[in-house]
Amino acid sequence: xxxxxxATSLLVAGLGIAQGASAQVVLTGLSWVAPAHLLSQAEATWxxxxxxxxxxxxxxxILPKPVAPAPQTFDAVRDGLVDLAYSVHGYTPGRYKLTQMxxxxxxxxxxxxxxxxxxxxxxxxxxxFDEHRGLKVLNVFTHGPGMILNVxxxxxxxxxxxxxxxxxxxxxxxEVAKAMGVNATLKPAPQSYELLSSGVMDxxxxxxxxxxxxxxxxxxxxxxxxxxxxxxxxxAFVMNPDTWDRIPKKDQEIIxxxxxxxxxxxxxxxxxxxxxxxxxLQQAEGIQGIAADAAFVGEIKKSTAGLENAWIAMAEKxxxxxxxxxxxxxxxxxxxxx
Numbered sequence: 001x002x003x004x005x006x007a008t009s010l011l012v013a014g015l016g017i018a019q020g021a022s023a024q025v026v027l028t029g030l031s032w033v034a035p036a037h038l039l040s041q042a043e044a045t046w047x048x049x050x051x052x053x054x055x056x057x058x059x060x061x062i063l064p065k066p067v068a069p070a071p072q073t074f075d076a077v078r079d080g081l082v083d084l085a086y087s088v089h090g091y092t093p094g095r096y097k098l099t100q101m102x103x104x105x106x107x108x109x110x111x112x113x114x115x116x117x118x119x120x121x122x123x124x125x126x127x128x129f130d131e132h133r134g135l136k137v138l139n140v141f142t143h144g145p146g147m148i149l150n151v152x153x154x155x156x157x158x159x160x161x162x163x164x165x166x167x168x169x170x171x172x173x174x175e176v177a178k179a180m181g182v183n184a185t186l187k188p189a190p191q192s193y194e195l196l197s198s199g200v201m202d203x204x205x206x207x208x209x210x211x212x213x214x215x216x217x218x219x220x221x222x223x224x225x226x227x228x229x230x231x232x233x234x235x236a237f238v239m240n241p242d243t244w245d246r247i248p249k250k251d252q253e254i255i256x257x258x259x260x261x262x263x264x265x266x267x268x269x270x271x272x273x274x275x276x277x278x279x280x281l282q283q284a285e286g287i288q289g290i291a292a293d294a295a296f297v298g299e300i301k302k303s304t305a306g307l308e309n310a311w312i313a314m315a316e317k318x319x320x321x322x323x324x325x326x327x328x329x330x331x332x333x334x335x336x337x338x
Contacts, residue, residue: 025247027239029062030077030085032070033190037213039086042270043237047084049258054251060084070188074238078134083243086267089234090171091188098126098315099234101327102142103172105304106228108334111207111275112268114232115141117333119264125326129318136239138255139263143207144275145229146173149216150203151196154290155224158299164202167195172307173205173231179304192216205230208282209274217285224290227297237263 029047031040040062047060068076073087089096090103102118122140148155152164161182168177168184177184187195189210195201196219203220204210211217237259247255282289292300308327315323 024056025058025243025251027058027060027083027243029060030066030068030073030082031062032066032068032073032087032188033213035062035064038209038270038274039267042267043084043086045270046237046258046263046266050255053254053258058247058251058255070190074132074135074236077238077240080240080242083240084238086235086237088169088171089236090169090173093170093174093186096131096171096234097318098129098131098320099140099236100172100311101126101315101330102140102234103232104308104311104327105176105226105231105300107142107145107232107331108228108338109145110268110334110338111142111144111271112265113334113337115264115268115271116261116337117330118142118234119261120333121326121330123260125320129320132236132238134241135236136241136244138237138239138259139261139267140234140236141264141267142232142234144209144271145226146205146207146231146233147226148203148222148224148230149206149211149220150222151219152202152221154222154288155203156290156293157296158303165200167192167201167204169205169233171234172311173233175307175310176231176304177205179307180300181303189214193219196220207233207271207275209271209278211287212274212278212281217281217287220282220287222288222290223282224292224296226292226300230300235267237267 029043031043033039044062051059063082067081070087071091073085076082077085089099108114118141119139127137150164153160155161158180161180164183166177166182166184167187168174169189170186174184174186192204192214193216196216211220312323312327320326
Protein backbone atom coordinates (compact mmCIF):
# COMPACT_ATOMS: atom_id res chain seq x y z
CA UNK A 1 0.00 0.00 0.00
CA UNK A 2 1.20 3.53 -0.79
CA UNK A 3 2.71 5.00 2.39
CA UNK A 4 0.64 8.17 2.11
CA UNK A 5 -2.53 6.17 1.60
CA UNK A 6 -1.67 3.99 4.59
CA ALA A 7 -1.07 7.05 6.75
CA THR A 8 -4.35 8.55 5.62
CA SER A 9 -6.18 5.32 6.47
CA LEU A 10 -4.71 5.36 9.98
CA LEU A 11 -5.72 9.00 10.42
CA VAL A 12 -9.30 8.28 9.32
CA ALA A 13 -9.49 5.27 11.64
CA GLY A 14 -8.14 7.36 14.47
CA LEU A 15 -10.71 10.06 13.83
CA GLY A 16 -13.44 7.42 13.83
CA ILE A 17 -12.33 6.23 17.28
CA ALA A 18 -12.18 9.80 18.54
CA GLN A 19 -15.65 10.56 17.21
CA GLY A 20 -17.01 7.41 18.84
CA ALA A 21 -15.46 8.40 22.14
CA SER A 22 -16.94 11.91 21.88
CA ALA A 23 -20.45 10.53 21.29
CA GLN A 24 -21.13 10.63 25.05
CA VAL A 25 -24.13 12.80 25.96
CA VAL A 26 -23.59 15.08 28.96
CA LEU A 27 -26.80 16.44 30.49
CA THR A 28 -26.50 19.81 32.22
CA GLY A 29 -28.77 19.79 35.25
CA LEU A 30 -30.24 22.57 37.40
CA SER A 31 -31.25 22.50 41.04
CA TRP A 32 -32.49 25.67 42.76
CA VAL A 33 -32.08 24.35 46.30
CA ALA A 34 -28.85 23.60 48.15
CA PRO A 35 -26.82 20.52 47.10
CA ALA A 36 -27.69 18.82 50.41
CA HIS A 37 -31.45 19.24 49.86
CA LEU A 38 -33.34 16.05 49.08
CA LEU A 39 -34.39 17.36 45.65
CA SER A 40 -30.77 17.97 44.66
CA GLN A 41 -29.80 14.58 46.04
CA ALA A 42 -32.66 12.80 44.25
CA GLU A 43 -31.77 14.47 40.95
CA ALA A 44 -28.07 13.66 41.34
CA THR A 45 -28.78 10.05 42.30
CA TRP A 46 -31.13 9.62 39.32
CA UNK A 47 -28.31 10.90 37.12
CA UNK A 48 -25.92 8.39 38.67
CA UNK A 49 -28.39 5.62 37.89
CA UNK A 50 -28.58 6.80 34.28
CA UNK A 51 -24.79 6.89 33.99
CA UNK A 52 -24.52 3.36 35.36
CA UNK A 53 -27.36 1.95 33.26
CA UNK A 54 -26.01 3.47 30.03
CA UNK A 55 -22.45 2.38 30.87
CA UNK A 56 -21.30 5.99 30.85
CA UNK A 57 -22.76 6.94 27.49
CA UNK A 58 -25.12 9.43 29.18
CA UNK A 59 -23.87 11.43 32.16
CA UNK A 60 -24.94 14.53 34.06
CA UNK A 61 -23.27 17.70 35.21
CA ILE A 62 -25.35 19.47 37.86
CA LEU A 63 -24.52 23.17 37.84
CA PRO A 64 -23.23 24.58 41.17
CA LYS A 65 -25.66 27.51 40.88
CA PRO A 66 -29.03 27.77 39.13
CA VAL A 67 -29.08 29.75 35.88
CA ALA A 68 -32.60 31.00 36.63
CA PRO A 69 -34.80 31.59 39.70
CA ALA A 70 -37.03 28.69 40.76
CA PRO A 71 -40.19 30.07 39.06
CA GLN A 72 -38.34 30.26 35.71
CA THR A 73 -36.91 26.74 35.79
CA PHE A 74 -39.25 25.21 33.23
CA ASP A 75 -38.50 28.05 30.82
CA ALA A 76 -34.77 27.57 31.34
CA VAL A 77 -35.11 23.92 30.29
CA ARG A 78 -37.42 24.75 27.37
CA ASP A 79 -35.05 27.44 26.10
CA GLY A 80 -31.99 25.19 26.33
CA LEU A 81 -30.18 27.03 29.13
CA VAL A 82 -30.02 23.65 30.85
CA ASP A 83 -30.95 20.14 29.77
CA LEU A 84 -32.58 18.77 32.88
CA ALA A 85 -34.40 20.06 35.98
CA TYR A 86 -37.37 19.68 38.32
CA SER A 87 -39.70 22.45 39.44
CA VAL A 88 -43.04 23.32 41.06
CA HIS A 89 -46.07 23.82 38.83
CA GLY A 90 -47.59 26.34 41.21
CA TYR A 91 -44.65 28.75 40.90
CA THR A 92 -46.19 29.95 37.62
CA PRO A 93 -49.88 30.54 38.52
CA GLY A 94 -52.39 29.87 35.76
CA ARG A 95 -49.94 28.02 33.51
CA TYR A 96 -50.53 24.47 34.73
CA LYS A 97 -54.17 23.74 35.53
CA LEU A 98 -54.83 20.00 35.39
CA THR A 99 -51.81 19.27 37.62
CA GLN A 100 -53.60 21.00 40.49
CA MET A 101 -55.41 17.70 41.01
CA UNK A 102 -52.32 16.51 42.90
CA UNK A 103 -52.46 19.49 45.27
CA UNK A 104 -55.91 19.09 46.79
CA UNK A 105 -56.34 18.59 50.56
CA UNK A 106 -56.52 15.18 52.23
CA UNK A 107 -54.89 13.14 49.45
CA UNK A 108 -52.65 10.93 51.58
CA UNK A 109 -49.82 10.61 54.07
CA UNK A 110 -47.17 9.01 51.84
CA UNK A 111 -45.03 10.90 49.33
CA UNK A 112 -44.28 7.60 47.58
CA UNK A 113 -47.94 6.65 47.24
CA UNK A 114 -49.11 10.06 46.04
CA UNK A 115 -46.18 10.41 43.62
CA UNK A 116 -46.61 6.99 42.00
CA UNK A 117 -50.40 7.35 41.82
CA UNK A 118 -49.99 10.82 40.35
CA UNK A 119 -47.60 9.54 37.67
CA UNK A 120 -50.07 6.79 36.72
CA UNK A 121 -52.96 9.22 36.39
CA UNK A 122 -50.82 11.79 34.60
CA UNK A 123 -49.69 9.26 32.01
CA UNK A 124 -53.19 7.82 31.55
CA UNK A 125 -55.23 11.04 31.43
CA UNK A 126 -53.28 14.30 31.68
CA UNK A 127 -50.18 14.02 29.49
CA UNK A 128 -52.17 14.26 26.25
CA PHE A 129 -53.23 17.82 27.10
CA ASP A 130 -49.61 18.94 26.64
CA GLU A 131 -49.54 21.53 29.39
CA HIS A 132 -45.75 21.11 29.36
CA ARG A 133 -45.32 22.32 25.79
CA GLY A 134 -41.67 22.51 24.84
CA LEU A 135 -40.62 20.05 27.54
CA LYS A 136 -39.99 16.32 27.70
CA VAL A 137 -41.68 15.21 30.94
CA LEU A 138 -39.69 12.45 32.60
CA ASN A 139 -42.12 12.14 35.51
CA VAL A 140 -44.37 14.03 37.88
CA PHE A 141 -44.32 13.70 41.67
CA THR A 142 -45.44 15.31 44.93
CA HIS A 143 -43.96 16.08 48.31
CA GLY A 144 -45.20 14.67 51.60
CA PRO A 145 -48.42 15.90 53.30
CA GLY A 146 -48.53 19.66 53.77
CA MET A 147 -48.43 20.92 57.37
CA ILE A 148 -48.93 24.19 59.24
CA LEU A 149 -45.70 25.58 60.71
CA ASN A 150 -45.51 28.84 62.63
CA VAL A 151 -43.54 30.88 65.13
CA UNK A 152 -46.40 32.50 67.11
CA UNK A 153 -48.88 30.04 68.61
CA UNK A 154 -50.42 26.58 68.29
CA UNK A 155 -52.89 26.28 65.41
CA UNK A 156 -55.82 24.12 66.50
CA UNK A 157 -58.69 25.86 64.71
CA UNK A 158 -59.07 28.20 61.76
CA UNK A 159 -59.56 31.27 63.95
CA UNK A 160 -56.00 30.76 65.28
CA UNK A 161 -54.76 32.13 61.94
CA UNK A 162 -56.21 35.55 62.74
CA UNK A 163 -53.46 38.17 62.57
CA UNK A 164 -50.86 35.75 61.13
CA UNK A 165 -49.06 36.10 57.81
CA UNK A 166 -48.32 32.77 56.11
CA UNK A 167 -45.94 31.98 53.24
CA UNK A 168 -47.33 29.54 50.64
CA UNK A 169 -45.77 28.01 47.55
CA UNK A 170 -48.33 28.60 44.83
CA UNK A 171 -50.91 26.49 43.07
CA UNK A 172 -53.78 24.91 44.97
CA UNK A 173 -52.30 25.79 48.37
CA UNK A 174 -53.08 29.44 47.57
CA GLU A 175 -56.72 28.48 47.14
CA VAL A 176 -56.69 26.38 50.31
CA ALA A 177 -55.34 29.34 52.29
CA LYS A 178 -57.84 31.72 50.70
CA ALA A 179 -60.74 29.36 51.41
CA MET A 180 -59.75 29.28 55.09
CA GLY A 181 -59.40 33.06 55.23
CA VAL A 182 -55.65 32.93 55.82
CA ASN A 183 -53.49 35.97 55.01
CA ALA A 184 -51.11 34.17 52.62
CA THR A 185 -48.29 35.31 50.32
CA LEU A 186 -46.75 33.34 47.46
CA LYS A 187 -42.96 33.07 47.79
CA PRO A 188 -40.43 30.41 46.63
CA ALA A 189 -39.40 27.93 49.33
CA PRO A 190 -35.70 29.02 49.57
CA GLN A 191 -36.83 32.46 50.84
CA SER A 192 -38.57 31.00 53.90
CA TYR A 193 -35.74 31.46 56.40
CA GLU A 194 -35.38 35.15 55.61
CA LEU A 195 -39.13 35.70 55.66
CA LEU A 196 -39.53 34.08 59.08
CA SER A 197 -36.37 35.38 60.72
CA SER A 198 -37.16 38.94 59.67
CA GLY A 199 -40.76 38.74 60.88
CA VAL A 200 -42.16 39.42 57.42
CA MET A 201 -44.02 36.10 57.75
CA ASP A 202 -45.27 34.34 60.88
CA UNK A 203 -45.51 30.87 59.42
CA UNK A 204 -45.35 28.64 56.38
CA UNK A 205 -47.34 25.83 54.84
CA UNK A 206 -44.73 23.15 54.21
CA UNK A 207 -44.13 19.39 54.34
CA UNK A 208 -42.21 18.23 57.40
CA UNK A 209 -38.83 17.97 55.67
CA UNK A 210 -38.66 21.69 54.94
CA UNK A 211 -37.89 22.57 58.56
CA UNK A 212 -34.65 20.64 58.28
CA UNK A 213 -33.93 21.44 54.63
CA UNK A 214 -34.24 25.21 55.05
CA UNK A 215 -32.77 25.29 58.58
CA UNK A 216 -35.95 26.55 60.24
CA UNK A 217 -35.69 24.45 63.41
CA UNK A 218 -34.52 27.42 65.52
CA UNK A 219 -37.39 29.58 64.24
CA UNK A 220 -40.47 27.31 64.11
CA UNK A 221 -42.18 26.68 67.43
CA UNK A 222 -45.39 24.88 66.43
CA UNK A 223 -46.30 22.23 63.84
CA UNK A 224 -49.88 21.17 63.10
CA UNK A 225 -50.33 17.94 61.15
CA UNK A 226 -53.51 17.38 59.16
CA UNK A 227 -54.44 13.74 58.36
CA UNK A 228 -53.93 13.23 54.63
CA UNK A 229 -52.23 16.61 54.35
CA UNK A 230 -53.59 20.15 54.36
CA UNK A 231 -52.44 20.35 50.74
CA UNK A 232 -49.79 18.93 48.45
CA UNK A 233 -47.45 20.32 45.81
CA UNK A 234 -47.12 19.13 42.24
CA UNK A 235 -43.67 18.83 40.64
CA ALA A 236 -42.38 17.75 37.24
CA PHE A 237 -38.93 16.45 36.33
CA VAL A 238 -38.27 17.55 32.75
CA MET A 239 -35.74 17.51 29.93
CA ASN A 240 -35.17 19.73 26.91
CA PRO A 241 -36.71 17.93 23.87
CA ASP A 242 -33.76 18.70 21.58
CA THR A 243 -31.44 17.20 24.17
CA TRP A 244 -33.67 14.13 24.34
CA ASP A 245 -33.44 13.76 20.56
CA ARG A 246 -29.62 13.77 20.78
CA ILE A 247 -29.67 10.68 22.98
CA PRO A 248 -29.37 7.43 20.97
CA LYS A 249 -32.52 5.32 20.85
CA LYS A 250 -30.93 2.54 22.88
CA ASP A 251 -30.15 4.92 25.73
CA GLN A 252 -33.53 6.64 25.47
CA GLU A 253 -35.13 3.28 26.19
CA ILE A 254 -32.89 2.84 29.23
CA ILE A 255 -33.73 6.31 30.53
CA UNK A 256 -37.45 5.72 30.02
CA UNK A 257 -37.21 2.72 32.36
CA UNK A 258 -35.65 4.94 35.01
CA UNK A 259 -38.31 7.62 34.49
CA UNK A 260 -42.09 7.45 34.89
CA UNK A 261 -43.21 5.48 37.94
CA UNK A 262 -39.65 4.51 38.82
CA UNK A 263 -38.57 8.15 39.07
CA UNK A 264 -41.79 9.13 40.87
CA UNK A 265 -41.08 6.49 43.53
CA UNK A 266 -37.43 7.61 43.60
CA UNK A 267 -38.35 11.20 44.49
CA UNK A 268 -41.03 9.99 46.89
CA UNK A 269 -38.55 7.82 48.81
CA UNK A 270 -36.17 10.73 49.25
CA UNK A 271 -39.02 12.89 50.51
CA UNK A 272 -40.35 10.38 53.00
CA UNK A 273 -36.87 9.76 54.41
CA UNK A 274 -36.32 13.49 54.91
CA UNK A 275 -39.78 13.94 56.43
CA UNK A 276 -38.84 11.36 59.06
CA UNK A 277 -35.45 12.95 59.73
CA UNK A 278 -37.03 16.37 60.05
CA UNK A 279 -39.70 15.22 62.51
CA UNK A 280 -36.94 13.72 64.66
CA LEU A 281 -35.02 17.01 64.53
CA GLN A 282 -38.13 18.98 65.44
CA GLN A 283 -38.75 16.75 68.44
CA ALA A 284 -35.15 17.23 69.54
CA GLU A 285 -35.49 21.01 69.19
CA GLY A 286 -38.71 21.06 71.21
CA ILE A 287 -41.03 22.11 68.41
CA GLN A 288 -44.55 21.37 69.58
CA GLY A 289 -46.35 18.89 67.38
CA ILE A 290 -50.14 19.06 67.20
CA ALA A 291 -52.46 16.62 65.45
CA ALA A 292 -55.49 18.35 64.00
CA ASP A 293 -58.54 16.98 65.80
CA ALA A 294 -61.85 16.02 64.22
CA ALA A 295 -63.32 19.48 64.82
CA PHE A 296 -60.41 21.24 63.09
CA VAL A 297 -60.44 18.75 60.21
CA GLY A 298 -64.17 19.39 59.87
CA GLU A 299 -63.54 23.14 59.68
CA ILE A 300 -60.93 22.66 56.96
CA LYS A 301 -63.15 20.32 54.96
CA LYS A 302 -66.08 22.71 55.16
CA SER A 303 -63.95 25.69 54.12
CA THR A 304 -62.26 23.90 51.21
CA ALA A 305 -65.20 21.83 50.00
CA GLY A 306 -65.63 23.92 46.88
CA LEU A 307 -62.06 23.44 45.66
CA GLU A 308 -62.56 19.89 44.44
CA ASN A 309 -65.71 20.79 42.52
CA ALA A 310 -63.96 23.85 41.09
CA TRP A 311 -61.09 21.69 39.83
CA ILE A 312 -63.54 19.20 38.31
CA ALA A 313 -65.44 21.98 36.51
CA MET A 314 -62.19 23.54 35.25
CA ALA A 315 -60.77 20.19 34.11
CA GLU A 316 -63.90 19.33 32.15
CA LYS A 317 -63.84 22.78 30.55
CA UNK A 318 -60.24 22.06 29.52
CA UNK A 319 -61.44 18.83 27.87
CA UNK A 320 -60.85 16.18 30.55
CA UNK A 321 -63.95 14.03 30.33
CA UNK A 322 -65.30 12.46 33.53
CA UNK A 323 -62.93 14.56 35.65
CA UNK A 324 -64.75 13.54 38.83
CA UNK A 325 -64.08 9.86 38.09
CA UNK A 326 -60.45 10.63 37.24
CA UNK A 327 -59.98 12.34 40.59
CA UNK A 328 -61.61 9.42 42.39
CA UNK A 329 -59.35 7.01 40.52
CA UNK A 330 -56.38 9.06 41.71
CA UNK A 331 -57.53 8.83 45.32
CA UNK A 332 -58.16 5.08 44.92
CA UNK A 333 -54.64 4.57 43.53
CA UNK A 334 -53.16 6.41 46.52
CA UNK A 335 -55.19 4.29 48.93
CA UNK A 336 -53.95 1.08 47.27
CA UNK A 337 -50.32 2.20 47.48
CA UNK A 338 -50.27 3.49 51.08
